[in-house]
Amino acid sequence: MDGLKVEGLKKHFTIGGGFLGGKARKVRAVENVSLSVAPGSSVGLVGESGCGKSTASRTILRLEEPTAGRVTFDGIDVASASPAEMRRLRQRMQFIFQDPYASLNSRRSIRKTLEEPLKVHGIGDPAERRARAEAILSEVGLPRDAMERFPHEFSGGQRQRIGIARALVLQPDLVVADEPVSALDVSVQAQILRLLDDLREKRTLSFLFVSHDLGVIRHFCDTTCVMYLGHVVESGPTQEIMDDPAHPYTVLLRQSSPIPDPANRVDPPRIAGEIPSPANPPSGCPFHTRCPRAIAECRESMPATKEIAPGRQVACHLF
Amino acid sequence: MTALLDIRGLTTEFRVNGHWHAAIQDVNLSLAANETLAVVGESGSGKSVTALSALRLLPQAGARIARGEILFEGRDLAKLSQRQMAKVRGDEIAMIFQEPMTSLNPTMTVGDQIAEVLMIHRGMSHGAALKEARDLLDEVRVPDPGRRITEYPHQFSGGMRQRAMIAIALACRPKVLLADEPTTALDVTVQHQVLTLLDDLKRERGMGVIFITHNLGVVAQIADRVAVMYAGEIVETADCTRLFANPAHPYTEALLRAMPRVDRRADTLEPIPGSVPSITARPAGCHFAPRCGYVRPECGHHPALGPISGAGGSDHQARCILRAKAEEAAWTV
Numbered sequence: 238m239d240g241l242k243v244e245g246l247k248k249h250f251t252i253g254g255g256f257l258g259g260k261a262r263k264v265r266a267v268e269n270v271s272l273s274v275a276p277g278s279s280v281g282l283v284g285e286s287g288c289g290k291s292t293a294s295r296t297i298l299r300l301e302e303p304t305a306g307r308v309t310f311d312g313i314d315v316a317s318a319s320p321a322e323m324r325r326l327r328q329r330m331q332f333i334f335q336d337p338y339a340s341l342n343s344r345r346s347i348r349k350t351l352e353e354p355l356k357v358h359g360i361g362d363p364a365e366r367r368a369r370a371e372a373i374l375s376e377v378g379l380p381r382d383a384m385e386r387f388p389h390e391f392s393g394g395q396r397q398r399i400g401i402a403r404a405l406v407l408q409p410d411l412v413v414a415d416e417p418v419s420a421l422d423v424s425v426q427a428q429i430l431r432l433l434d435d436l437r438e439k440r441t442l443s444f445l446f447v448s449h450d451l452g453v454i455r456h457f458c459d460t461t462c463v464m465y466l467g468h469v470v471e472s473g474p475t476q477e478i479m480d481d482p483a484h485p486y487t488v489l490l491r492q493s494s495p496i497p498d499p500a501n502r503v504d505p506p507r508i509a510g511e512i513p514s515p516a517n518p519p520s521g522c523p524f525h526t527r528c529p530r531a532i533a534e535c536r537e538s539m540p541a542t543k544e545i546a547p548g549r550q551v552a553c554h555l556f
Numbered sequence: 557m558t559a560l561l562d563i564r565g566l567t568t569e570f571r572v573n574g575h576w577h578a579a580i581q582d583v584n585l586s587l588a589a590n591e592t593l594a595v596v597g598e599s600g601s602g603k604s605v606t607a608l609s610a611l612r613l614l615p616q617a618g619a620r621i622a623r624g625e626i627l628f629e630g631r632d633l634a635k636l637s638q639r640q641m642a643k644v645r646g647d648e649i650a651m652i653f654q655e656p657m658t659s660l661n662p663t664m665t666v667g668d669q670i671a672e673v674l675m676i677h678r679g680m681s682h683g684a685a686l687k688e689a690r691d692l693l694d695e696v697r698v699p700d701p702g703r704r705i706t707e708y709p710h711q712f713s714g715g716m717r718q719r720a721m722i723a724i725a726l727a728c729r730p731k732v733l734l735a736d737e738p739t740t741a742l743d744v745t746v747q748h749q750v751l752t753l754l755d756d757l758k759r760e761r762g763m764g765v766i767f768i769t770h771n772l773g774v775v776a777q778i779a780d781r782v783a784v785m786y787a788g789e790i791v792e793t794a795d796c797t798r799l800f801a802n803p804a805h806p807y808t809e810a811l812l813r814a815m816p817r818v819d820r821r822a823d824t825l826e827p828i829p830g831s832v833p834s835i836t837a838r839p840a841g842c843h844f845a846p847r848c849g850y851v852r853p854e855c856g857h858h859p860a861l862g863p864i865s866g867a868g869g870s871d872h873q874a875r876c877i878l879r880a881k882a883e884e885a886a887w888t889v
């Protein structure tokens with residue numbers, strides 16, 4: 238049992254062209270992502286908007302077909318799994334979305350929402366399905382009478398609880414959560430993080446947890462992968478990455494993350510630019526257009542990923 | 557310091573199912589020149605309603621300022637006609653919003669949009685206004701401003717659009733800038749750039765800035781003074797340094813403990829139970845009572861905002877019976 242392993246994952250989209258005309262262009266949403274999620278651990282994927290976090294997580298679950306790379310779960314290659322194996326894998330790997338409202342069927346009661354996946358996977362008889370749906374509902378902290386109600390009757394935080402219940406009702410081993418708390422107020426965000434903490438403790442659940450918030454990642458993840466323009470540029474134990482970031486981009490992210498302490502106002506380097514478009518990525522190191530420490534080499538060649546300490550990988554010419 | 561903008565006892569109501577309900581209640585805020593006042597609280601606490609009321613931008617129907625004064629340089633804006641108010645909004649008080657795309661015109665170049673404001677409010681010619689537009693984009697640190705004035709909003713990134721909005725807001729040299737969650741939709745690196753920019757502009761121009769946000773980390777980065785809002789009321793106000801060193805109201809304390817911090821190990825994350833009540837369901841006594849860990853029977857009386865015990869010579873105030881100075885613990889019902 239070795240959990241999730243992702244090697245050299247790539248996902249390109251083609252935009253334009255076709256009957257609408259215009260030149261076809263390639264969007265390199267995910268260029269090179271390698272990571273692994275051991276059973277029971279949680280791995281954070283962090284980076285700015287558009288860096289490819291959602292695309293990577295969707296491609297890992299094969300909600301999108303990868304352009305290249307290998308994804309295995311407990312040794313089974315997700316790309317070449319037989320239909321029967323794939324069905325089993327789909328049950329073991331579940332997804333939680335950022336916007337639970339958009340992902341919930343508004344005309345389906347909560348009972349239907351929770352029983353449906355069990356039915357699809359042919360689990361139990363109606364009585365057992367009912368019992369399992371009821372058990373998970375109380376586990377995520379929703380009242381019993383929520384069962385017969387519909388998504389619009391719930392607050393944002395409650396809807397996210399429903400989204401979590403739906404993902405967990407199949408008793409998966411791995412949950413891929415794409416910004417599950419980003420749309421919530423800080424108090425509700427803390428409620429949901431606490432719930433996920435509890436669930437993780439009770440079951441042997443592993444998480445691939447996507448967020449743009451370093452504070453949330455620090456709270457929830459043992460290991461962190463920092464993404465920039467489709468590449469994992471740094472990865473390692475979360476605490477080390479937050480307290481002593483190595484890659485210049487991680488340093489920038491860390492220094493730009495607001496801390497509730499006016500005595501510690503920081504002034505990170507005043508770089509002007511924003512993240513370039515993945516339809517037109519820079520040559521060499523993807524970060525060189527904004528990097529305060531770039532050297533001549535950075536424009537020309539892509540830095541290789543090096544291990545700078547046990548479990549700590551960095552892709553930068555300075556290391 | 558004399559206040560530039562002085563909001564007193566402001567109460568704004570909305571009509572819901574035929575009844576008027578207060579969205580904000582007895583709000584007092586004062587802003588000096590060259591000062592950033594942050595207004596912070598969870599969604600639904602009344603931050604935007606406060607800003608929209610001060611600028612008289614509430615919906616025409618079903619909304620009213622029930623009480624209070626909005627004194628700007630001694631004039632009560634609450635009493636102006638919409639026409640007079642339009643002039644104040646253009647010339648003296650400007651506002652920027654969370655989503656710049658909805659306030660920019662997609663069919664006009666960014667340069668023309670800035671120039672238009674300059675032509676209307678400062679009577680400039682088109683040529684002079686375009687030149688000034690270029691300078692303004694430069695001032696808000698948009699790279700290559702000469703080219704950028706000829707582009708359309710969709711050609712700008714999110715951070716760039718927010719800078720364009722700031723440039724439009726600055727075009728008339730306002731004395732007060734009201735910024736409602738201007739960085740909430742931005743990445744942290746870009747957010748930091750925009751915060752730095754606003755701080756520089758405040759100093760350079762001596763503007764008063766009201767900065768609305770739900771993020772205490774952002775407050776700590778930018779504010780001189782802070783007002784914490786909950787369920788339509790200001791529940792705590794203090795100097796920024798003091799507020800973070802010494803949070804007095806249980807809500808402020810709870811917000812700080814619920815925030816996952818990037819600079820610390822966070823085993824201490826503590827959720828606040830429940831959620832912000834809607835305007836039709838606010839409890840009669842202390843509005844925070846149903847979620848407060850310190851609640852006691854006296855909290856059934858509605859507490860007033862007053863000096864806290866141990867405030868020393870500061871103007872640190874909170875709306876909580878536990879924290880009130882003994883002799884000031886007057887209740888309003």
Ligand SMILES: Nc1ncnc2c1ncn2[C@@H]1O[C@H](COP(=O)(O)OP(=O)(O)OP(=O)(O)O)[C@@H](O)[C@H]1O
Pocket residue numbers: 250251252264265266284285286287288289290291292293449515
């Ligand atoms: N179906 C698609 N077709 C074309 N381009 C796409 C598609 N899906 C994503 N992209 C592009 O790929 C890049 C990565 O997108 P992705 O949604 O993975 O980013 P993200 O890191 O999740 O960002 P955010 O933090 O905003 O959610 C973006 O430039 C996006 O516009």
Ligand SMILES: Nc1ncnc2c1ncn2[C@@H]1O[C@H](COP(=O)(O)OP(=O)(O)O)[C@@H](O)[C@H]1O
Pocket residue numbers: 570571572579597598599600601602603604605606615619833834835
């Ligand atoms: N047009 C409206 N009609 C009725 N209620 C409203 C209206 N606008 C805002 N409210 C209510 O007023 C309260 C404060 O809202 P708002 O100022 O937008 O909060 P914030 O900006 O702090 O998130 C909320 O309960 C909100 O639902």
Ligand code: SF4
Pocket residue numbers: 484485486522523524525526528529530531532535540552553554555
């Ligand atoms: S390789 Fe060069 S440009 Fe890239 S992060 Fe390192 S120093 Fe900066």
Ligand code: SF4
Pocket residue numbers: 805806807842843844845846848849850851852855859875876877878879
């Ligand atoms: S007045 Fe009572 S309920 Fe309200 S914040 Fe203070 S202790 Fe809590």
Ligand SMILES: [Mg+2]
Pocket residue numbers: 290291292415
């Ligand atoms: Mg995403």
Ligand SMILES: [Mg+2]
Pocket residue numbers: 603604605
């Ligand atoms: Mg608001």
